[in-house]
Amino acid sequence: MADNIPGDLKYTREHEWARVQGTSVVVGVTQHAQESLGDVVYVELPKVGSMVTEGKQFGVIESTKAVSELYSPLTGKVVKVNDGLSDNPSTVNTDPYGEGWIVEIEPSDPKQVDGLLDAAAYTALVQNS
């Protein structure tokens, strides 16, 4: 199955995506991630205003069967969380790059996002996994 990997996003090895939006960065999980997870039934979000650290866990995503950790692609402050996921966690499955976004982070270092994988590198990672 062809993976949907938008060219304008950045990615992590943990199958999260990051979209620069003004001074902040919106984060979610990729199409590949949601497919591997299966039906998402619960997302545990960080608190708005909390600090997150690159590579460290900031939340949890649960499918019917499994609990998976969410790792922050960046260091910074959480400025928004997707509250809609508490009622409709399956949005992560149906629209992972849109309505299924997870958090918005204001990075401590705006350049940090440049260090993430681009679409070509992430595509290679998924194909080799």
Add this chain to the structure above:
Amino acid sequence: MARQTPLNAAHRKLGARMVDFAGWDMPVQYSSVIGEHEAVRTGVGLFDVSHMGEVDFSGPGALDTVNALISNDLTRIADGQALYAGLLDERGTFVDDVVAYRFSPERILICVNSSNREKDVAWMKAHAKGVAPVDRSDDYAQIAVQGPKATGLVQRMTKTDLSKIGTYRFAEGEVAGVKCLISRTGYTGEDGFELYSAAGDAVALWDALLTEGQQDGVKPCGLGARDSLRTEMKYALYGNDIDDQHTALEAGLGWIVKLDKAAFIGKEALVAQKAAGVKRKLVGFELTGSGIPRHGYAILKDGAPVGEVTSGTMGPTVKKAIGIGYVPTELSAEGSTFDVDIRGRAVPAVVVKTPFYKKP
């Protein structure tokens, strides 16, 4: 190398996601766990449960031999009936939970969990007095056809009158021309059948059920849906909710323990426990806070650990975060409250009546 059922290639052809389950390469889902779960609640689903084991006791005295090994009482059922029972050790805790099929007093077939098959066979061989058990697991395949449309589907494929086979009853017949033990049993809370066939006939039977079932919207279902369906019914899963650390009485399975029958392994321990009072019980609960209870999470009362979650999920039909777990007896009554430790958060929960799912 993981073991494969005769249907392994059929699962792969259907695009199933395969996982290792107790050493078996099994489908966890084909499309979506929730979609498959709903198919069984509202239509019909097919499960490959060929990994289950079958142990045969044939010969004069088979019934008495088996009755001394299991907690339930084969003398209280007739030929053609099946019986859910505990295979208990001397402490009254579980070696396994099993279904015993009474063909006649001279032939009893026991269906055991795949994860316990070798252990069970060794246990039965060591403890059987009279007829010797024979492990027939590799000879059998087993397909579960479950859901409100299951009977209609199977009836179109067999001359056996299914209306004559009540719950926990079985008959020998043919389905799609394949010789089967047609058993009105299951692990989903829905009506349906478990079809035991020769291993070599499994693919033909599976394909025929999928083809004939198209008009019913039949879905192949994986272990994911099997688990969420049984959890909504609070059906015990060996290794989660029942094991060799908890007795049949603690597990709330007193109804499969017949203390007034002749001697069986575990009887004395359970008589003593019943007299002394059961100190902890397996209960069903719902979270009243956010999160999902999972196997192994601690149950807390006033911050102190008092028990453990044995199973939990977001129930796809009940649409609630539900769990099963052991708690002290004083916290086991409906309406009792405690917390579940979810990654360091104490999330409130309340004991509810089970099964969680009740047919509308």
